[in-house]
Amino acid sequence: MKKRIIVTGGNRGIGREVCKQLVDLGHDVTLTARSPEKGHEAAKEVGAHFMQLDVSNKESIYQFTAKFNKEVGALDVLINNAAILKDNGMDVINADLDVVQQTIQTNVYGPWRLIQELSSLLQKSDNGRIINISSGMGAIEDLRGDHPAYRISKAALNALTIMAHSQVGSSVKVNAMCPGWVRTDMGGSGAHRPVEKGAETAVWLATEEEIPGGKFFRDKKEIQW
Structure with missing residues (x-):
């Protein structure tokens, strides 16, 4: 059955590939990006629809969700992919807290606001899904001093995943996943x-008929928070 899906940060890297694979499976995908030029180009290449969205800006989120409600009006899957990593070379002691704040604004508050604004649409779906693209760098058992902003933001996103799953409604499954260390602009060559x-x-989390909720996955297998 065709699903209506939003993928944030879909103009490059993992987000773009997620859009491509979902479109190839026959789903109706809305790709979002901050840059209209880059977003339109990526959407055209993969066969998705484009809507502009800056997840770090709450007004942009409100405008996007209002437009999506008006123009589409139904949603089965929200994939919170958009994220930043700007703390290379930092540790907890020397971290630039402005960078930490910016990272949390994008990587945590962005997904959180989208969940708040779109949960009512997802609850109307027979099989709603929220998928938060996280990282093993946010796993509690693997926390170290490097990349503190990114690690803390992903640990918080994992916590948000668990809490949202318990509160968003029984018809919506909320999960997080770690893509691994991937060759992208963020992951590096x-x-x-x-x-x-x-x-x-x-x-897989977006399309598999029967999956658990409130879990953390890598390679389609549950991993520890």
């Missing part, structure tokens, strides 16, 4: 995973 593999679990 030294990463060992192709982007196709990095996108695979998100696509």
